[in-house]
Amino acid sequence: MDEKIAPHLEELTRALGDLEKTGIRAEFEKLLAFRVPPEVAKESLLRKFGGKSKVLKVKDLSGNLKSFEITGRVLDLGEKSIRPQDGAQEGPSKLYTGILADETGSVMFSSWKELPGSTGDVINIRNAYTRIWQNRVRLSIGEQSLMSKIPDSPLPSLSELSGSQTKKLIDIGAADFSVGTAACVLQLSHREVLVRGRQSRVISGVLADETGRLPFTAWIELPGIDIGSIIRIEGAQVRMFRGMPSVNILNGTKFSPVKPEEAGKLAFTFESTGKDPDPIRxxxxxxxxxxxxxxxxxxxxxxxxxxxxxxxxxxxxxxxxxxxxxxxxxxxxxxxxxxxxxxxxxxxxxxxxxxxxxxxxxxxxxxxxxxxxxxxxxxxxxxxxxxxxxxxxxxxxxxxxxxxxxxxxxxxxxxxxVPEEDLAVRVVKLLHRLGPAEEDGQERNSQVSGGGIDLA
Ligand SMILES: [Zn+2]
Incomplete structure (x- = not known):
C-alpha cells in the first residue's frame, strides 16, 4: 500500500468503520484518481460521511431528522422503476422500498441505492434521514447514505419481528409501521370526512392504558365497540395528525373486544384510565x-x-x-x-x-x-x-x-x-433542589425562612 495514503486510510477506518464494506475505500480511490491530495480527500470524506452520527432506534424516529445511524432487519423489500421527469438526462432509476425493524418498532423506508442484503438481513445505515410522506414518517436512504450488512446481529429474528408488535401506548412511536395494543376506548365520536372526493364516515377518539393516551381514527366500522370498551388491536398504522402520532384502524387491522376475564388481568380499567393524568416533570x-x-x-x-x-x-x-x-x-x-x-x-x-x-x-x-x-x-x-x-x-x-x-x-x-398543592410542600422541594449538601441545606433553609417564606 502506498505509504502516503496508509495513515489516511487508517484514520478513515477509525472514524467510519470498514471502508471496503461501506464503499468509502472506492470513493477515496476515485478522489485520488482525480488528483485530489490524500489529505484533502480524507477531510472531505470525513465531512461527507460524518465521523460521529447519532445512533437511533426506530422508536426515536420522527419527521425531518437528518444524518443519523440506524440498524435494523429488513422485513420486506421491493423495487420499482421511477420514470425520470421530462427532459432529464438519466434513464429510469430504481427506488427500493420496504420495512425495517428493530426491537423497538418497524418503519417504512425508501432507498435510491440497492441494499447490501435482502429480506431477513440486518442492515446498518449511516447518514440516513427521515421524511413525512402521506402523514407517515418514512426512513430515507439517499446518495449520501452508507449501508452495510451486519452478519451476526443480536436483533430478534425475522419471525419475531414480523407481524405487529404489541406495545403500551407510551411506546408507540411516530414512525411505527404496524402496531398492536390493548387499550380502553376513552372517547369516541363519528364524523364525516371527504376521502378522495367521497364522503366517508370515520370514527375518531382516544385510547388509554396505564401508560398514557393516544388519539385514534378508525376508517372502518367498529361493531360492538363503544366508550368504555377494552379492545385488542393488531396491525394498526401510526400516522401523524397535528404533530401527534395517532393510531389508525384500517381494513387490514384486526380488532376485538377483550373478554372480561382477560380484562381483569390488565393493569388498567375504564375507571383508572378515565382519571385526570398526574402532573409530570x-x-x-x-x-x-x-x-x-x-x-x-x-x-x-x-x-x-x-x-x-x-x-x-x-x-x-x-x-x-x-x-x-x-x-x-x-x-x-x-x-x-x-x-x-x-x-x-x-x-x-x-x-x-x-x-x-x-x-x-x-x-x-x-x-x-x-x-x-x-x-x-x-x-x-x-x-x-x-x-x-x-x-x-x-x-x-x-x-x-x-x-x-x-x-x-x-x-x-x-x-x-392554580394547583391546590400546598405551597409549603413546593418550597421544601425547591430548597431540596437548591441545597448542594445536607448541612449547607440546613443553613439555606433558615435563611430563606427568615427571608419571608413562612413554612408553617
Ligand atoms: Zn386569511
Missing part, C-alpha cells in the same frame, strides 16, 4: 417528540411577545398584522386573545399556548375588558405589559398536548388551573 415532556393529553405545572418565568389581543383573518384564522392576511389580503380582522407563557418547574421550561377561554381564566379579564384597557391606555402594548405584571412568577398547572417543531417543544393548553 417538564423535563419528561421536553425529552419526547410529542405527548398527548398530559398535565404539568410550573412557575411563569416569562410572557412572550405576541401575547394579548390579536386579530385573526376571518377566512383562515391566521394572525394578521395591519388588517392584512398573508393569504387573503385586506380583511376585517376578528379580535382574539391568547397568551404564550414560559413555564419552568426547575427540571426544564416549556412554552405554553393558552387560547382565549383559558387566557381569560388565568388573566382574570375577558377579551372585552382587555380591549377597554387597550383603549383607555391608548397603547397597543398595554395588555401585554399588564399580562406580564400579572402572570410572571405565578404557579400554574396545565393539561394539553405537546409537540416538537423546528422552533422547539410547544404545548397547547386545553385546561389550566
Amino acid at each position: 417538564i423535563e419528561e415532556i421536553d425529552s419526547r417528540d410529542s405527548m398527548f393529553d398530559v398535565a404539568t405545572a410550573g412557575n411563569v418565568v416569562s410572557v412572550r411577545p405576541g401575547s394579548g389581543i390579536i386579530s385573526r383573518c376571518p377566512e383562515c384564522s391566521r394572525v394578521i398584522q395591519k388588517a392584512s392576511c398573508r393569504a387573503h389580503g385586506k380583511v376585517e380582522g376578528i379580535r382574539d386573545m391568547r397568551i404564550k407563557a414560559v413555564l419552568d418547574d426547575g427540571t426544564g421550561s416549556l412554552s405554553v399556548m393558552f387560547p382565549r377561554e383559558l387566557a381569560e381564566i388565568i388573566y382574570g379579564k375577558t377579551l372585552e375588558e382587555a380591549e377597554q384597557l387597550m383603549i383607555s391606555d391608548i397603547s397597543k402594548d398595554a395588555v401585554y405589559e399588564d399580562l406580564r405584571r400579572f402572570l410572571t412568577g405565578r404557579y400554574l398547572a396545565v393539561r394539553g398536548n405537546s409537540s416538537k417543531s423546528e422552533y422547539g417543544i410547544s404545548f397547547v393548553a386545553e385546561k389550566a388551573w
